[in-house]
Amino acid sequence: MRFRRFCAATFCLTLAAVAVTAIPAAADQTPTTGSALVKPMAYSPAGCTLHGGRRPHIQTSPKHKGERWADAFEFTSCKRNVGTLYISVSLYKTDLLGSYFEGNVHYTVHNKKYVAASPEVKCRNDTQTTDFYAVSYSYSIESGKTYSAEGTSPTVSLKCGTPGGSG
Numbered sequence: 001m002r003f004r005r006f007c008a009a010t011f012c013l014t015l016a017a018v019a020v021t022a023i024p025a026a027a028d029q030t031p032t033t034g035s036a037l038v039k040p041m042a043y044s045p046a047g048c049t050l051h052g053g054r055r056p057h058i059q060t061s062p063k064h065k066g067e068r069w070a071d072a073f074e075f076t077s078c079k080r081n082v083g084t085l086y087i088s089v090s091l092y093k094t095d096l097l098g099s100y101f102e103g104n105v106h107y108t109v110h111n112k113k114y115v116a117a118s119p120e121v122k123c124r125n126d127t128q129t130t131d132f133y134a135v136s137y138s139y140s141i142e143s144g145k146t147y148s149a150e151g152t153s154p155t156v157s158l159k160c161g162t163p164g165g166s167g
Helices: none
Strands: 003-008 011-016 018-024 037-040 048-053 058-059 069-071 074-095 099-119 121-124 126-143 145-152 158-159
Touching: 037 145, 048 126, 048 145, 058 158, 069 074, 069 158, 074 121, 099 121, 099 126
Parallel strands: none
Antiparallel strands: 003 011, 011 018, 037 048, 048 074, 058 069, 069 121, 074 099, 074 126, 126 145, 126 158
16 A cells, blocks of 8 residues: 655645545654653544553663663554554654664464564663653554554654764
């Protein structure tokens, strides 16, 4: 399926072959500090919603063997199983020169009502502060029609220097 995105000063439209979804500009997508991003998929019969579970944070799980990683966890949930459910989450860092892509994770599931993704990047310098944010996109296909939502997490400063960019 092809998607085309058209942006103006205050909003963006994502056009699909079977649906048109109005999406607020990035400033309107950022929740207040401490709250999670929740974007219902407009008119989704299954009530699918994109959730920014947590803002970017430091992860030190056993799988990382004590190393520090920056990651962002996002998920989409529906009230019932849908034919196809997709999520894509990209992690970015920012500095004075702009934004830099750090990683992306995406998944597609069938006949499910939940999908999650969590991109991560290894911290190379635990004393350098870096600003991170995540961009997520999700869609469901229900009875042959596509419903979508996207959003941007708040920017968070973490003690996690990474290669690339100016730092």
